[in-house]
Amino acid sequence: MKTTHIATIAALALAFTAPAARAHHSFSAEFDVNKPIKLQGTVTKVSWINPHTWIYIDVKKPDGTTENWGVEAGTPNTLFRLGFTREALPVGAVIIVDGYESRDGSKRANGRDMTLPDGRKLFMASSVGNDTQSK
Amino acid sequence: MRTAAVATLYVLALVSLDAQDRAKPQTGTKTAATQWRTPWGDPDLQGTWSNQTLTPLERPKDFADKPVLTEAEAADYEKRLVQAGNVDNRQPGTVQDVNLAYNQVWWDRGNKIVADRRTSLIVDPTDGKIPPLTPAAQKRRDEDRKASDNERSAASWLDFDVYSRCIIRSALPRLSTGYNNNYEIVQSPGYVAILQEQMHETRIIPVGNGTHLPSSVRQWLGDSRGHWEGNTLVVETTNFTDEGRGSTFQYATKNMKLVERFTRISDRTIDYQFTVSDPDTWTRPWTAKLPWNRIDGLIYEYACHEGNLGLEHMLSAARAADGKK
Numbered sequence: 001m002k003t004t005h006i007a008t009i010a011a012l013a014l015a016f017t018a019p020a021a022r023a024h025h026s027f028s029a030e031f032d033v034n035k036p037i038k039l040q041g042t043v044t045k046v047s048w049i050n051p052h053t054w055i056y057i058d059v060k061k062p063d064g065t066t067e068n069w070g071v072e073a074g075t076p077n078t079l080f081r082l083g084f085t086r087e088a089l090p091v092g093a094v095i096i097v098d099g100y101e102s103r104d105g106s107k108r109a110n111g112r113d114m115t116l117p118d119g120r121k122l123f124m125a126s127s128v129g130n131d132t133q134s135k
Numbered sequence: 136m137r138t139a140a141v142a143t144l145y146v147l148a149l150v151s152l153d154a155q156d157r158a159k160p161q162t163g164t165k166t167a168a169t170q171w172r173t174p175w176g177d178p179d180l181q182g183t184w185s186n187q188t189l190t191p192l193e194r195p196k197d198f199a200d201k202p203v204l205t206e207a208e209a210a211d212y213e214k215r216l217v218q219a220g221n222v223d224n225r226q227p228g229t230v231q232d233v234n235l236a237y238n239q240v241w242w243d244r245g246n247k248i249v250a251d252r253r254t255s256l257i258v259d260p261t262d263g264k265i266p267p268l269t270p271a272a273q274k275r276r277d278e279d280r281k282a283s284d285n286e287r288s289a290a291s292w293l294d295f296d297v298y299s300r301c302i303i304r305s306a307l308p309r310l311s312t313g314y315n316n317n318y319e320i321v322q323s324p325g326y327v328a329i330l331q332e333q334m335h336e337t338r339i340i341p342v343g344n345g346t347h348l349p350s351s352v353r354q355w356l357g358d359s360r361g362h363w364e365g366n367t368l369v370v371e372t373t374n375f376t377d378e379g380r381g382s383t384f385q386y387a388t389k390n391m392k393l394v395e396r397f398t399r400i401s402d403r404t405i406d407y408q409f410t411v412s413d414p415d416t417w418t419r420p421w422t423a424k425l426p427w428n429r430i431d432g433l434i435y436e437y438a439c440h441e442g443n444l445g446l447e448h449m450l451s452a453a454r455a456a457d458g459k460k
Binding site: 022023024025026027028029030031032033036047049050051052054072073074075076077078079080081082100102103104105106108110111112113114121122123124 | 223227228229230232233234235236237238240241242243283286287289295298299301313314315332333334432435436437438439441442443444445446448449451452453454455456
């Protein structure tokens with residue numbers, strides 16, 4: 001019974017997510033599933049551009065040198081609609097990025113998960129999934 | 136005598152108005168015939184709207200015999216869909232994980248199914264399913280899937296679909312997607328314009344001029360012509376193009392015919408229905424219905440071409456892969 005229930009949920013999940021579960025372009029054509037990466041760095045620039053926001057961070061390497069990485073995220077429109085402003089991620093903020101490295105070896109990663117050093121999710125939004133639509 | 140006749144007509148008119156009011160759930164005391172009118176007398180569809188919904192286009196197998204849910208079932212279904220659609224719950228180390236890209240805050244799928252609690256947007260056929268594809272359409276579908284799998288070794292920007300290339304979000308008609316499901320309608324005498332937030336295109340629809348462009352003229356969004364049927368804006372679109380991957384709707388040919396019907400049914404809702412027909416693709420025409428709900432915010436610019444670094448990066452990745460072969 002429990003198995004059936006889980007199977008049903010899985011089927012429903014598939015039915016729902018399959019058509020919509022894609023960003024503007026194929027991230028697997030840009031980033032490498034075999035190169036997961038975790039970066040901690042200081043924000044140097046945020047490009048609030050469409051179709052994807054880019055967040056740039058300085059990451060300190062063990063040898064003391066610094067590398068600047070670009071992290072690809074979603075459309076800024078969604079965040080604007082949620083009430084975030086350009087001040088939401090100031091230059092100098094420290095963030096942790098879990099993602100995948102680019103396939104061409106450039107210092108780029110996708111922002112699969114972005115958190116603050118205390119573990120809170122970056123852009124935590126209580127209003128995500130607001131219920132003003134459709135009903 | 137004349138005064139009495141006018142008074143009688145007035146009373147009859149009031150009775151008639153009253154009957155219509157009770158028949159339709161509307162705000163205020165006016166009828167649909169007089170409510171939501173432009174200054175020049177056309178039905179008024181203007182404003183900012185969203186077609187965001189969790190209701191799937193096709194009816195899921197689990198609801199094969201359940202075209203409409205009860206309130207309790209709908210609440211449970213919505214909860215499960217929201218949970219299933221939460222990209223923060225994902226399996227690391229998979230291609231699907233990479234393609235989900237970024238965490239949940241960037242996605243905006245909503246958390247409600249359509250207000251009448253249907254289990255599919257498709258209302259015809261009554262099984263809620265897209266009619267069977269013709270053999271030629273099945274071939275187009277399979278070829279498109281193969282081309283999608285081959286993006287990682289793309290030789291040119293032409294190997295990517297029109298969405299990745301920032302040309303159009305998808306062919307008409309538009310369904311609810313992961314984010315930016317927003318539209319702004321502006322009218323003037325003889326025209327209705329629909330700005331689509333993603334990818335910033337504006338459909339300019341002549342109303343009352345039913346003559347389509349010559350069939351040799353093909354456009355990404357086809358050629359739309361509108362007319363009013365009572366309070367409903369009926370828009371017929373033809374002249375689509377198949378120049379580019381993903382430039383046609385659901386594996387259809389460029390000869391697909393689209394008929395859309397926009398009817399204002401309340402202050403905050405447009406009833407939107409579309410019917411698509413293409414004998415080279417489906418064994419019969421089919422119709423879907425989804426509401427456009429008013430939003431209180433702005434439409435934001437989505438200048439896709441200006442920052443489309445993804446295309447450059449994907450091609451760079453493909454060339455790097457070439458070097459490793």
